[in-house]
Amino acid sequence: MKLSVLSGKGGTGKTLITVNLASVAEDSVYIDCDVEEPNAYLFFEPKSFKEDIVAVKSPRVDINLCSACKKCLEFCNFNALAYIKDKLLVFQELCHSCGACSILCPDKAITETDRPIGRVMVCQTSPKAPVSLYTGFLDPGEASGVPIINRLFDEAKNEADKDIFIDCPPGSSCLVMDSIKEADYCILVAEPTIFGVHNLAMVYDLVRLLKKPHGVVLNKCVEGENPVEAFCQDRGIKVLARIPFDKKLGEISSNAGIAAMEDKKYHEFFLSLLRIVKEELGCERATYPKR
Amino acid sequence: MKELLILSGKGGTGKTTIASAFIKLSQARAYADCDVDAPNLHLVAAWDTKPDREDYYGLPLAEIDKDLCIDCGICKDHCRFDAISDKDGYRVNPYACEGCGLCAYLCPAKAIRMEANLAGDMYLYLEDKASTDKVFSTAQLEIGQGTSGLLVSQVKKRMRQAASGVDLAIIDGSPGIGCPVIASLSGADMVLIVTEPSLSAISDMDRIVKTAKTFTDKLLVCINRYDTNIENSNKIRTYCSFHNLPLVGQIPFDPLAVKAINSGQTIVDIECSAGMAVRDLFTKTMEELYREAGK
Numbered sequence: 001m002k003l004s005v006l007s008g009k010g011g012t013g014k015t016l017i018t019v020n021l022a023s024v025a026e027d028s029v030y031i032d033c034d035v036e037e038p039n040a041y042l043f044f045e046p047k048s049f050k051e052d053i054v055a056v057k058s059p060r061v062d063i064n065l066c067s068a069c070k071k072c073l074e075f076c077n078f079n080a081l082a083y084i085k086d087k088l089l090v091f092q093e094l095c096h097s098c099g100a101c102s103i104l105c106p107d108k109a110i111t112e113t114d115r116p117i118g119r120v121m122v123c124q125t126s127p128k129a130p131v132s133l134y135t136g137f138l139d140p141g142e143a144s145g146v147p148i149i150n151r152l153f154d155e156a157k158n159e160a161d162k163d164i165f166i167d168c169p170p171g172s173s174c175l176v177m178d179s180i181k182e183a184d185y186c187i188l189v190a191e192p193t194i195f196g197v198h199n200l201a202m203v204y205d206l207v208r209l210l211k212k213p214h215g216v217v218l219n220k221c222v223e224g225e226n227p228v229e230a231f232c233q234d235r236g237i238k239v240l241a242r243i244p245f246d247k248k249l250g251e252i253s254s255n256a257g258i259a260a261m262e263d264k265k266y267h268e269f270f271l272s273l274l275r276i277v278k279e280e281l282g283c284e285r286a287t288y289p290k291r
Numbered sequence: 292m293k294e295l296l297i298l299s300g301k302g303g304t305g306k307t308t309i310a311s312a313f314i315k316l317s318q319a320r321a322y323a324d325c326d327v328d329a330p331n332l333h334l335v336a337a338w339d340t341k342p343d344r345e346d347y348y349g350l351p352l353a354e355i356d357k358d359l360c361i362d363c364g365i366c367k368d369h370c371r372f373d374a375i376s377d378k379d380g381y382r383v384n385p386y387a388c389e390g391c392g393l394c395a396y397l398c399p400a401k402a403i404r405m406e407a408n409l410a411g412d413m414y415l416y417l418e419d420k421a422s423t424d425k426v427f428s429t430a431q432l433e434i435g436q437g438t439s440g441l442l443v444s445q446v447k448k449r450m451r452q453a454a455s456g457v458d459l460a461i462i463d464g465s466p467g468i469g470c471p472v473i474a475s476l477s478g479a480d481m482v483l484i485v486t487e488p489s490l491s492a493i494s495d496m497d498r499i500v501k502t503a504k505t506f507t508d509k510l511l512v513c514i515n516r517y518d519t520n521i522e523n524s525n526k527i528r529t530y531c532s533f534h535n536l537p538l539v540g541q542i543p544f545d546p547l548a549v550k551a552i553n554s555g556q557t558i559v560d561i562e563c564s565a566g567m568a569v570r571d572l573f574t575k576t577m578e579e580l581y582r583e584a585g586k
Contacts, residue, residue: 008329010302010466015491036467037300037498039491057371077350077392093473098371098391140501143440143470170302170466171328172434177386194553195307195331202329206434222546227553247519254489254520 001281002164004183004212008199010170012191013219013243016253018167019043020260020270021277023129029159031152033179034169035118035136035145042256044133046123054136054148056097058115061088065109072101072110093143117142120151128258132159145169149178172202180207185281186214187240192226200228204237215240215280217273238280241273292321292451293580294460296479298503300495302466304487305515308548310463311335311557312569317577319461321454324429325443325475326465327411333429335555342414347430347442349410350390353383359402366394366403386435410436415449426454440474447478459580468502476506481580483511483539488523493530500534511579513540513572537579540572 005018015032019040022030032040059072059081066088073081073088080094081101092115102110116139123133134156136148156164168179180186186207190200200216207214215238218228222245232239243249249266252259259266295313297306307326314322314336324332353374355366360381367375374387375394383394385408395403411432418425428450430442443465450460462479465471476482482503486496496512503510512531517524524541531538545565548558558566 009331010304010329012303034467036469037302037495039301039494042490042494075392075396077390096371096389096391098389098393099369100391100393100396103369103393104396138469140468140498141473141505143473144438145469171438173328173432173436173438174386175438177435191303192553193549194334194555198331198334199329202434209434222549225553250519254487254491254523256490 001185001278002166002183003185003187003277004166004168004180005187005189006168006176006180006203007170007189008172008203009191009195012189012196014189015039015043015167017187017189017217017219018165019258020266021274022131022165023258023260024267024270025163025165025274026130027162028131029156029162029164030131030133031156031164031166032133032135033149033152033166033175035138035148036169038135038137040133040167041121041135043258044123044126044128044131046126046133049121049123051119051121053116054118054120054151055114055116056147057099057112058092058095058097059090059101059110060113061090062109062111063087065107067107069106072105075100075104093141118145118148120148120155122155129261145175146178149175153182172206176203176206177210180210180212183212185277186212187277188214188216189219190216190228191220192218192222192228194227197227197231200231204235213280215277218242220245240276241269292454292457292460293480294462294478295576295580296462296464296475296482297485298464298472298475298482298499299466299485300468300499301486301492304485304492305542306485307331307335307463308552308558309485309513309515309569309572310461312559312566313461313573315557315559316570316573317459317461319459320425321450321457321460322427322462323446323450323460324463325446325471326463327430327432327439327442327446327471328465330429330431332463333414335552335557337416337427338418340416340418342416345413345415346409347411347413347445349408349436349439349441351405352385352388352390352408353392353394353403354406355381355383356402356404359400361400361402363399365397365399369393369397389437409433410439411442413445413449415453417453426450426457428453438470440470443471443474444477447475468498472499472502476503479507481509481511481576482507483513483576485513485515486527487515488517488520488527490523493523493526496527497530500536510536511539511576512536513538513542515542516544517541518543539575539579540568542568542572
């Protein structure tokens with residue numbers, strides 16, 4: 001089973017829910033797709049891991065061969081090339097690594113080299129929970145984490161028979177789309193504010209567009225009116241669980257603790273949420289470990 | 292015009308809540324929401340007049356004309372974005388295509404054209420259309436589109452053009468450290484980073500500080516909900532002094548803040564402890580912003 005957790009808005013509790021679900025599942029895999037601001041590794045504190053650099057193709061100009069025809073910079077849709085002071089320059093941060101310039105250069109003056117943009121970390125075990133963690137880090141100043149996300153899924157390919165939990169980045173852009181394209185089920189997390197509703201509506205459109213089965217978890221619920229609850233009711237979206245606002249849960253999470261491993265109540269809670277999701281998916285073959 | 296940009300790295304730390312309060316306190320006549328992927332500022336800071344809407348076009352995307360396609364596969368072989376599939380004839384996945392145009396260039400049958408790509412909506416609120424009294428620029432990226440620095444730049448450009456004589460602009464940024472954040476950093480005179488006392492937020496703050504520092508040295512930090520974990524708040528304080536970042540405010544956790552937002556108000560519209568702290572934060576931020584300008 002592949003389960004993606006997304007929210008549109010940041011800070012609603014995606015990582016909290018994914019970390020706890022992965023911790024109560026047996027022998028699970030965790031893919032942290034928020035490569036701009038990864039947090040899951042803080043919770044699992046992996047001790048041993050395999051690390052690898054992620055690089056993209058980057059054009060390099062041999063000035064001796066360049067005849068200044070400027071075909072490359074006329075073609076480049078990303079404005080990553082410029083001709084300044086009789087010299088062809090590459091703006092690496094704007095380059096999308098499409099390879100066009102090196103292919104169409106009539107002088108063969110442009111070749112491609114590998115340029116690191118970040119790294120991936122694969123951790124087979126975590127001392128805090130039975131989870132294999134796949135996480136990536138985009139280098140500060142780099143524009144796009146898409147190659148790192150793709151690499152994470154590549155690395156996790158041979159884990160396909162396990163339960164895979166995918167923690168998505170905020171928003172509903174192509175990064176999120178990449179993170180949910182292989183999901184069998186999507187959990188949408190929302191907090192009870194008008195911001196929460198607005199951003200939930202966007203990811204709701206996204207999962208419908210991709211025809212993914214989905215349900216909502218309401219986080220930080222307090223007494224009184226919940227605008228998200230009303231939104232779900234209006235559209236007939238299944239509410240899988242409600243997590244009440246709880247100082248203790250907040251404290252555990254703010255210290256990167258795993259509530260399901262520290263508190264019996266939360267262990268039961270996330271186990272039950274996992275069961276509900278599996279029932280929704282109709283896969284009851286799985287068994288669940290005792291704590 | 293002085294531009295104050297509000298960022299956080301981690302989402303949900305309170306960027307928009309603080310931006311909306313600042314807009315109220317400064318009576319800002321120019322502001323923008325650069326979180327084009329999940330905009331929220333309009334929910335608390337827009338007003339009744341209908342905004343001017345304009346289409347936002349991303350880069351044109353490839354489209355294959357099946358009648359002309361000779362199934363040679365050259366396009367698929369060269370596409371670096373895995374955007375072309377050959378199931379039931381060659382086709383382009385518009386969500387994967389980044390619009391480089393290489394396939395159209397290489398296609399021997401001229402079967403590929405680059406087609407216009409409507410990728411979002413831009414909105415410009417003007418209080419009085421005749422004058423430039425007050426301007427709010429925002430946008431909404433279509434779902435599944437590439438994270439767009441270009442749209443962020445457009446949002447800021449529209450604000451600047453409409454608000455030429457304004458002296459202060461407040462800009463609500465997006466979470467993360469990637470393309471939209473980098474685009475929002477260009478031209479910012481001061482960046483206020485909103486963090487919270489969790490280990491996740493501290494890790495994210497470190498990454499946004501590193502990112503922002505490659506563009507500007509004018510960084511300030513404030514801690515939201517500082518009293519929910521005093522120990523971690525102390526860690527933030529240590530971090531700030533180590534990195535020479537002015538800590539300009541601490542806002543307590545306040546359930547009334549959520550109530551204010553849900554009724555479309557800012558937290559300085561109501562009597563509450565968070566609102567009081569934000570007033571203080573605002574004063575200190577403005578002092579820092581105008582210090583070097585001597586204004």
